[in-house]
Amino acid sequence: ISLNPDIKSDPTTAPKTVRRRSGDGFRRGVAPIFLPESPQRPLIKLMLMVGTVCCYAMWLTTYLAQLNPLFGPQVNNQTMALMRKVWS
Numbered sequence: 001i002s003l004n005p006d007i008k009s010d011p012t013t014a015p016k017t018v019r020r021r022s023g024d025g026f027r028r029g030v031a032p033i034f035l036p037e038s039p040q041r042p043l044i045k046l047m048l049m050v051g052t053v054c055c056y057a058m059w060l061t062t063y064l065a066q067l068n069p070l071f072g073p074q075v076n077n078q079t080m081a082l083m084r085k086v087w088s
Helices: 013-034 041-067 077-087
Strands: none
Touching (some): 013 041
């Protein structure tokens, strides 16, 4: 979803989101059910939870970095003047 009305939404975004959410649901809800009873079961469940949290943290970091970049594109003055002329 874009805040700019001139930019059209990507139609492939929804299937990617559904696939990602279903994968998260599998990791958190379904995968622990199929774990065999063993002394390592709590450790494996913890690993699944930590992996899910790391995936979300990576996604959040990437999203926020694109939302508010630290620096913009580096363009020299001649290129900037040409861009103003062409885009105006």
